[in-house]
Amino acid sequence: MKKGIVSIFILFITTGALFAQQKNNLGDTIVNATLLQVGYAIQFPFADMGERFGNNNCISGGISFKVKNNWMFGAEANFLFGGNIKEDTMLDYLFTSGGFLIGTNGIAESVLLFERGYYFIGKFGKVIPVVKGNPNSGLQVMGGAGFIEHKIKIEDPEAAVPYVTGDYAKGYDRLTNGLVLYQYIGYLRLDKRKLLNFNAGVEFIEGFTQNRRNFNFDQMKRDDSKRLDILVGLKLAWVLPLYGKGEHRMYTY
Numbered sequence: 001m002k003k004g005i006v007s008i009f010i011l012f013i014t015t016g017a018l019f020a021q022q023k024n025n026l027g028d029t030i031v032n033a034t035l036l037q038v039g040y041a042i043q044f045p046f047a048d049m050g051e052r053f054g055n056n057n058c059i060s061g062g063i064s065f066k067v068k069n070n071w072m073f074g075a076e077a078n079f080l081f082g083g084n085i086k087e088d089t090m091l092d093y094l095f096t097s098g099g100f101l102i103g104t105n106g107i108a109e110s111v112l113l114f115e116r117g118y119y120f121i122g123k124f125g126k127v128i129p130v131v132k133g134n135p136n137s138g139l140q141v142m143g144g145a146g147f148i149e150h151k152i153k154i155e156d157p158e159a160a161v162p163y164v165t166g167d168y169a170k171g172y173d174r175l176t177n178g179l180v181l182y183q184y185i186g187y188l189r190l191d192k193r194k195l196l197n198f199n200a201g202v203e204f205i206e207g208f209t210q211n212r213r214n215f216n217f218d219q220m221k222r223d224d225s226k227r228l229d230i231l232v233g234l235k236l237a238w239v240l241p242l243y244g245k246g247e248h249r250m251y252t253y
Contacts, residue, residue, distance in 0.1 A: 030135045032244055033190070035064040035074070039237030041203065043080070049207070049229035052152075052174070053115045054084025058233060066127065070135070072142065073124040080117035085152060088113055090172045090218040091164060103160030111161055117150025119205065121182045140188040140199055148207040148229065149177035171217035176227060178209030190241055197239040205231040 041058040044050075057080070064074030091111070094101055100108035123144030129135040151173045156165045164172060186201015207229035215222055 028133060028135065030068050030070055031066075032068055033066045033136070034242040035066060035072075036240040036242070037062050037064070037199070037237045039199075039235055041233035041235035043205075043231040043233035046230040046232065048209075048227040049150075049231060050086075052085070052087040053082060053150075054086060056080050056082030056084070056115050056231075058235075060235075060237065064123075066136070070127040070129070070138075071124070072127060072140075073122075075120070075122050078119050078121075080115065080119070080150060082115040083113075085113040085115060087152070087174070090152075090174070090216070091154075093218055094164070101161050101164070103158065104162065105160055107160070109156070109158055109160045111164060112155040112157065114153040114155060115150065116153045117148065119146055119148035119180050119207075121146035121180065123182060123184070125184070127188055134190070134192060136190045137188055140184070140186050140201065142182070142184040144182040146180050146182065147177065148180035148205070148209065149175070150229070151175040168217075170213055171215060173213070174216070174223075175212045176209045176229070177212055178207055178227075180205055180207045184235070186235070188239070190239070197241055198237060199239060200236045203231075203233045203235050205229075205233070207231075 037060075039060040039062075041060065043056050043058050045053050045056070058078050059081075060076055060078040062074055062076030064072050066072045091101070096102065096108065098108065100110055103109035121144045123142045125140065125142030127136070127138050127140050129138040131137055154164055154169045154172060156162075159165075162168070183204040184201055186199050186203075188199040190197050207227070209227045209229050211223040211225070211227075213222070
C-alpha cells in the first residue's frame with residue numbers, strides 16, 4: 001500500500017515537473033500571432049505639411065501577422081485631425097474690415113477651420129528580441145507604403161455662409177493626396193499572461209502629394225505644384241494578440 005502511494009506521488013511530481021517545463025519552453029518559443037491594434041499618436045509636421053498645419057492628432061487601427069521567425073506584415077488605417085491651421089488666408093479677400101464674413105441673413109458671421117485627413121499603409125518588418133525569456137517581444141522595426149490625403153475643413157456653425165461651404169468649399173479646402181512612405185521604430189510587448197500588450201515608438205511619414213482641386217478661388221488659378229508632406233509621430237497602441245491552438249497556452253498560465 002505504501003509503495004503504491006509513493007509510486008503515485010512520484011508519478012504526480014514527475015508529471016507536474018514535465019508540465020511546468022513544457023510551459024516554460026512555450027514561453028521561450030517564437031510563435032505565430034495575429035495582432036489587432038488600436039493606437040493614438042501626436043504628430044509634428046515638417047516641409048510643406050508644416051507650412052499648412054500645426055501639430056495634429058492621429059487615431060489608427062490595423063492588423064499584423066507575426067510568423068515564427070518574428071517577421072511581420074500587415075495593414076493600417078489612420079485618421080488625421082487637428083485645429084491648428086497655418087495656411088488660413090484663403091478666405092481673407094471675403095472678409096469685412098472687421099474680419100467677418102457676411103452671412104445670408106446680413107449679419108457678420110465667422111467660420112472655423114480644421115485639419116482632416118487619412119492615410120492607409122501596407123507594412124512589413126521584424127521584431128528583434130531584447131528581453132531574455134520572451135522572444136516574442138522586443139525592438140520593432142517596420143517600413144511600408146500607401147496613400148495619404150488631407151484637406152482644410154471649413155465649418156459654418158450657423159449655416160449662414162453657403163458661399164464657402166458645400167461644393168464651394170472645394171475652391172478653398174486645398175484637397176491634397178498622393179503616395180506615402182512609412183517607417184516605424186519602437187518596442188512591442190506581448191505579455192505572457194495577457195495582462196498588457198502594446199507597442200510604443202516613433203513613426204515617420206513622407207507624402208509625395210499634389211493639390212487635386214481644379215481651381216483655387218482665392219488664387220484665381222489651379223495649383224499644380226509638387227509637395228513633400230512630412231509627419232513625425234509619437235505613437236502608442238494597444239495590441240490584442242490572437243494565437244493558434246497550440247500556441248495560446250503560453251499566455252494562459
